[in-house]
Amino acid sequence: MFRNYVFITFLLSHVTFNGNNKKYNWRNPKTDKGIFPLLPHYFKITGLVTTLLVLITILLVNNISAPFKRMTLINEIHYDSNLVGLSLVSFSKDKHEDKRIANLRLRSLSFSIGLLILLFVFQPLLELVVQFFFTGNDHEDGVYGGFYMFLIALFSTRNIYFCKFKAYL
Amino acid sequence: MIINTVHVQLAILRMTQAALSELIGVSRQSINSIENNRYVPSTILALKIAKVFKVPVEELFELEEED
Numbered sequence: 447m448f449r450n451y452v453f454i455t456f457l458l459s460h461v462t463f464n465g466n467n468k469k470y471n472w473r474n475p476k477t478d479k480g481i482f483p484l485l486p487h488y489f490k491i492t493g494l495v496t497t498l499l500v501l502i503t504i505l506l507v508n509n510i511s512a513p514f515k516r517m518t519l520i521n522e523i524h525y526d527s528n529l530v531g532l533s534l535v536s537f538s539k540d541k542h543e544d545k546r547i548a549n550l551r552l553r554s555l556s557f558s559i560g561l562l563i564l565l566f567v568f569q570p571l572l573e574l575v576v577q578f579f580f581t582g583n584d585h586e587d588g589v590y591g592g593f594y595m596f597l598i599a600l601f602s603t604r605n606i607y608f609c610k611f612k613a614y615l
Numbered sequence: 616m617i618i619n620t621v622h623v624q625l626a627i628l629r630m631t632q633a634a635l636s637e638l639i640g641v642s643r644q645s646i647n648s649i650e651n652n653r654y655v656p657s658t659i660l661a662l663k664i665a666k667v668f669k670v671p672v673e674e675l676f677e678l679e680e681e682d
């Protein structure tokens with residue numbers, strides 16, 4: 447469970463480590479690759495599409511087709527591919543990379559780490575709540591349902607935080 | 616935060632935020648955030664904006680009284 451949280455927080459926080467030396471300067475986006483280079487802008491669309499597709503397939507597999515429910519391997523694969531889609535969104539560039547967006551990434555990282563700690567501390571309580579909402583027979587089902595619930599919640603909060611800066615355009 | 620007169624200077628030159636952002640080499644959202652006092656620009660950016668408007672930086676950005 448903790449592994450999941452670590453994954454989510456680091457995927458959703460748009461982190462770049464911009465080296466501030468003469469050779470790689472943030473002022474010149476063409477030469478600036480940073481320590482951790484970001485993907486091109488169009489990967490945002492690709493990531494969103496894959497995430498949506500995977501979410502739909504997971505919902506279909508979990509709710510409609512009962513025989514698939516037994517096969518935990520399929521669920522695992524879907525779960526991992528969702529992480530890939532989200533990471534594509536998270537680690538792709540904005541249209542114009544500048545210091546403001548770097549600042550935003552840093553702040554969202556601090557936000558997500560705070561949330562990570564909260565989730566880790568209140569994990570037993572959360573699992574109880576999740577089992578209440580997702581009335582699966584397995585314990586595992588409830589946990590995964592909750593995982594997706596919080597994944598969506600985290601993703602939306604990140605975007606709200608991001609859109610606050612784009613609201614007055 | 617700091618008080619700024621970027622919107623006044625833009626109006627004087629009849630310039631859009633997009634045009635200014637292209638001249639400086641930042642995103643349009645950055646200029647908008649600076650105008651609405653949501654983001655304090657770095658010294659480099661402030662100097663660049665002042666250079667475009669051909670005014671001293673003190674005319675563009677002022678400290679608030681509590682600072």
